[in-house]
Amino acid sequence: MAILSEDECRAILKKALSYSKANECEINFGGSDSGNIRYARNTVSTSGALSQTNMVISSAFGKKLGVVTTNEYDDASVEKAVRLSEELAQLAPENPEFVSFLGPQTYAPRSKTFVPETAAVTPAQRTDMVDQSLKIAKDNKLIAAGFLQNSAGFSSMMNSHGLFAYNTSTDINFSVTLRSEDGTGSGYSTKGYNDVSKLNTLASTKIAAQKAAGSKGAKAIEPGKYTVILEPAAGIVLLEQLYGGLDARSADEGRSFLSKPGGKTKLGEKMVDERVNIYSDPSHPDLPTSSWTGDGRPQEKITWIEKGVVKNLNYSRYWAQKQGVKATPYPDSIIMDGGTATLEELIKGTEKGILVTRLWYIRPVDPQTLLFTGLTRDGTFYIENGQIKFPIKNLRFNESPVIMLNNLDALGKPERTVSGESSQNALIPPMRIRDFTFTSLSDAV
């Protein structure tokens, strides 16, 4: 379906709210169009397109809440859905943690999250972009597997206290893995943008091709503690475990790496190296995100870690009310400051170390220390005297991002990357880390 305008959403939501007889009612309304191509073995495999919309109606009587959705927008269907949500609210047990919906909010001016050219991408354009990627693979006698997806959507909300919010967004994500024909080399590249014009599938595939060729003939090294350079696509999968864990309630309850004996937390304390600054900013030109959350809270620029000190935690509205603090929401994406050094310069300044281009299958091992395990993948290289000497076999690590950021050695220039685990975009630097803990070797290529 078409992307509905702000006025169209406002009119639909106003009409829907007019049916409400509850103490409070809040309605979220959104939709999206998306299309994708998957390819493997140097040919297209599956692909598809999807169009969908969704209206979520929340009605409350006191602390009793009922939620219902519909995707039919004629008056009778919407009225029926509102009635159903009210019936559910009356049947539901009281939730002592229910907090009244928000009143009108002031949001920052909309960021450039929507790019018309991305919304207008056709199946033929997607095919052409993948064709460019396949050409690189074939020219280099490599085997490609990849994925390209673009989507455009709108989101809006209105409630009986007068709150209204609206946004549109587009995104296009691309990733490709190239493997040598004999299966002994593998390279990966991923890019994600709001604006299709920034995506160059050919250039991205060339990076993967270089890594695939360069990783052939990998040698085994002994597992142990090594200095590593984590490229942004590798670093993000560990960093997101850290900022994803900045939840106030679990810290206050004593069951988080942020908890301290006696019910205290590490909020306000220095936890990592003082060069670490992590924040979220919906208006950042290179990583624009929505200026409001699904429950109507403004998304503002928030500093999470400043000079290594934990400055903010995220709160549910209930927990913030209970603790008497501002209800800072979970961020949509994060930015980590870095330096000016390029990846090449970081390598040049490394006496002995390992260049890691991707980390994979990240799973928690111990929530007390935020210990995670996972493996290197698709191009791991040994560095000596400032130069890449040879490719090495993949290694399993057991490491905590807290320990990792305490062992920070150097930061490079931040760039926009995509997490291969969560698919979230982030703006982070390549990082050089001392004493990163590898515990075993893997034969996987």
Add this chain to the structure above:
Amino acid sequence: MKRKDFLYLTGMGISASMLSRIPVFGSPVLPGHDMSPVDVALKKRMADVALNAARSKGATYTDVRIGRYLNQFVVTRENKVENIVDTQSYGMGIRVIANGCWGFAATDKLDNDSIAKATELAVSIAKENARIQTDPVQLIAQKGHGEVTWKTPIERNAFEVPMKEKTDLLLSVNDAAMKGGANYVNSILFLVNEQKYFASTDGSYIDQDIHRIWPTFAVTKIDSKSGKFETRQSLSAPRGMGYEYMIPRESDKIKGVTTLYRDRYDMIEDARAAATQAEQKLKAKSVEAGKYDLVLDPSHLWLTIHESVGHPTELDRVLGYEANFAGTSFLTLDKWQSGKFNFGSKNVNIVADKTQPGSLGAVGYDDEGVEAKKWDVIKDGVLVNYQAIRDQAHIIGLKESQGCCYSQSWQDVQFQRMANISLQPGKTPMGLNDMIKNVEKGIYIIGDSSFSIDQQRYNFQFSGQLYYEIKNGKIVGMLNDVAYQSNTQEFWNSCAAVCDQHDYRLGGSFFDGKGQPMQASAVSHGSSTALFKGVNVINTARKI
């Protein structure tokens, strides 16, 4: 719906930590919303609109899936029902072959014009992609089944159980944990009902009604003095069953250091034990790293089977279709062709089974109209087969598909997913005590926890919920900070014994992730307790 929006809607907050591998799809709707299936005659008419439209646009094969997917989540913590969410998702997915290439489109608007438009889009995508395709799709023949139906054989539809009965049960579970000394407890009941209709140009019109259930909890115990905390998660299994799974039955209990469950679960009893064990974990001895014999309970071993046998025997991974995300497989075609690849010891017999009663993967037909089947994958330790679908069957010389095609919803394209993959029980009579009495230095592991494996399925690391030290044939106490690392082939070759069929139980995953965009699939893995000799154990304790 994004996961974080789901977490907000369900108000799960902290319980999110126990749900880290759970993507959730669908939209919340009212409990008691009309959940009766859509009229079959109407579905047939809608399917025929798409089949005819595709033919007229030049498709040479078409299948249509009309799906109504219902989920229910009852979410509680301590003495509170945090949320009750029913989600419903209804729509149609149309898959075509045109110019030898696949195309797919999905719509939630089910009037004739919208169906025809979505079908046209699927055909146009196929034709565009055919420009860059090298080998046309080869779809192995499948006879049409005509108009048929299949239902999960449930005793009690969990969606029809009064909500109060379900919330009362979970609150009793929480009460048992809190009275047992827990600081916190989160408990959740997940219900799934897939009402799915499949029609294809082969002449199949298949109506299926699939049910799944998963009760689970996490109990947390904190030592406020030291700041240490431990959790113990439930030892339940997600099952392809109705609410009957929630009704305890003494004959389904296996008593030991903790009670384990076959086909009926006692959630209150397990929560009571969990509270005690979480406290014991706080005081347990930190493991000394080294080689140990591992005695792995089915509540733990299912996940090791899933990752190290289930995934590497998926033919799409072997062929490279998952190279960009989930990865490939070390079980390359040459190893299978040799007919003597030594995957494991002689004790290792593994079957794929889409028919197994009570399992998550049990269906009458897969999502491309193939009847459910059962076959050997590892026979006496040797790799003998893979898991394949219709456009792969010819590659391994099959005359028909093995029926492993699945899509998580109407809006996603179906592709090869794991069948139930299970280790067969030992043929020699053997119980847990017989197994433990021959272990000199070992660890008995119960329940699943951390899991990680490389992209070709060689190197893995697993943790559990409970670890018991075995010394000279006896359990001597609890351990903590345990994880084992191994290589798949070495590990399965170290399998020295498998207990007999009396110990056989199912474990499983509600949310196995694969594909781009990622889709979830539910799959069971059965086994009896098994013994693995000389596995490398690491100590995971660190300081921050």
